[in-house]
Amino acid sequence: xxxxxxxxxxxxxxxxxxxxxxxxxxxxxxxxxxxxxxxxxxxxxxxxxxxxxxxxxxxxxxxxxxxxxxxxxxxxxxxxxxxxxxxxxxxxxxxxxxxxxxxxxxxxxxxxxxxxxxxxxxxxxxxxxxxxxxxxxxxxxxxxxxxxxxxxxxx
Amino acid sequence: xxxxxxxxxxxxxxxxxxxxxxxxxxxxxxxxxxxxxxxxxxxxxxxxxxxxxxxxxxxxxxxxxxxxxxxxxxxxxxxxxxx
Numbered sequence: 001x002x003x004x005x006x007x008x009x010x011x012x013x014x015x016x017x018x019x020x021x022x023x024x025x026x027x028x029x030x031x032x033x034x035x036x037x038x039x040x041x042x043x044x045x046x047x048x049x050x051x052x053x054x055x056x057x058x059x060x061x062x063x064x065x066x067x068x069x070x071x072x073x074x075x076x077x078x079x080x081x082x083x084x085x086x087x088x089x090x091x092x093x094x095x096x097x098x099x100x101x102x103x104x105x106x107x108x109x110x111x112x113x114x115x116x117x118x119x120x121x122x123x124x125x126x127x128x129x130x131x132x133x134x135x136x137x138x139x140x141x142x143x144x145x146x147x148x149x150x151x152x153x154x155x
Numbered sequence: 156x157x158x159x160x161x162x163x164x165x166x167x168x169x170x171x172x173x174x175x176x177x178x179x180x181x182x183x184x185x186x187x188x189x190x191x192x193x194x195x196x197x198x199x200x201x202x203x204x205x206x207x208x209x210x211x212x213x214x215x216x217x218x219x220x221x222x223x224x225x226x227x228x229x230x231x232x233x234x235x236x237x238x
Contacts (some may be wrong), residue, residue, distance in 0.1 A: 041238050058229055060162055063211040083233050089237065121238055129208065129230070130237030131163035133165035142164045144234035145195070150206045150215065 010072040011086035028084035033106040039111035041101040060129040159228040
């Protein structure tokens, strides 16, 4: 049986359920690709000496999906051999050690997918309207990525 | 009449996530901010940290002239922290 054309695809999902590394890698696997590179962002249990109980994420969902699509488009311009791209981001409560974001990219050879994954996570942190709240024992804090160009860095 | 969306800290300060606002069709982004702060004075504290997203494009608070259509979405965007 012949494989279908295997047209390059972007798989973008924002969801409240637990993310699955298996699911995300399987989305990008391709018989034409020798490399699948992955980034998993997980929740740390501490920040500046304070114990983090869990994280909560919210998003401007429609714009976040559009911005992630733009990132995928940029990736394909910079690394034309990239085949499939998957970006899954969790929303709502994320317990410690669970994944908040998983990015997977496939390409025929490893250099492109490794570089593309790094570009995706770095650009996501700079441009996608998603917010993280760290919940500590007594208080909480809205985080600000240093990549965010409009954040007031003197805070 | 535009839809104003509030997120993260701006939603906490304004006490809501979404409302319609009547504004002039042509207005600078700074003037739009000032209209919003009139309705929700507690937002003033984050003025230096936010940008807008107008029709899902980022806009800095300043002299940029916006041409708004009825039903346009304007979002208050505090510093982001995805990933």
